[in-house]
Amino acid sequence: MLNIQLARKYSRAIFEIAQEEDKLVEYGKELDAAREGLESVPQAIEFLSNPQVEPKVKKDLLKKCFEKELSQNVYHFLLLLVDKHRFALLPAITEEYRALSNEARGILIADVTTASAATKKQQKAIAEKLEKVTGKKVELRLHENKALIGGVVVQIGDRRIDGSVAGRLATLKKQLLANE
Structure with a gap:
């Protein structure tokens, strides 16, 4: 500390x-x-x-x-x-x-995790979407995690957006188990 x-x-x-x-x-x-x-x-x-x-x-x-x-x-x-x-x-x-x-420059860092390497076009689309949502300039820090299967997980500060296949499957599993 x-x-x-x-x-x-x-x-x-x-x-x-x-x-x-x-x-x-x-x-x-x-x-x-x-x-x-x-x-x-x-x-x-x-x-x-x-x-x-x-x-x-x-x-x-x-x-x-x-x-x-x-x-x-x-x-x-x-x-x-x-x-x-x-x-x-x-x-x-x-x-x-x-x-x-x-x-100070109004830039947010977004940790973007995808199942496979994001293309330049995908990176640009993600950055533009995040800039539109946040109203600030966004710089991407790219990560890969095959366990996501597909989709993307974005972490900006303490805010997490899970649009991955693995995340959707986990949500579906919770819902199914809750209905038993």
Whole structure:
């Protein structure tokens, strides 16, 4: 719980800076790029999170990797995480930042699960329908689950829309069992 609160605190800090500079999207991309780059080398996050490693050594690594790649504020934010021994929170911070940024820009994230991969045309149709229903811009996060048999399940926040064959079969089963 403490880690979630700390991640929120740090993500809120970089979010406010990005908002002041009108660079919500850019900072989000940079944070994601830094996270992905570091996660591509499994030992990197462990190294940067290890309290036994000197901060100067960690900062030297970050300097070699990101000083010329990231904006000054995002780069210094990563250095701050090293100074405060919070680098292990980077994945949670980037997720929280994305949520704050999306909220500020009026974007909803919809987790869309289908039995097989949705085509571009289907993705566009789903996004348009959800935008019409919610009145906001919707970005899809796609998932596959063969157990659905067919159809789609959409999750936006705590709201769930089950239009899957498996969901309909489960509802039918409940109704039949209730009538016994």
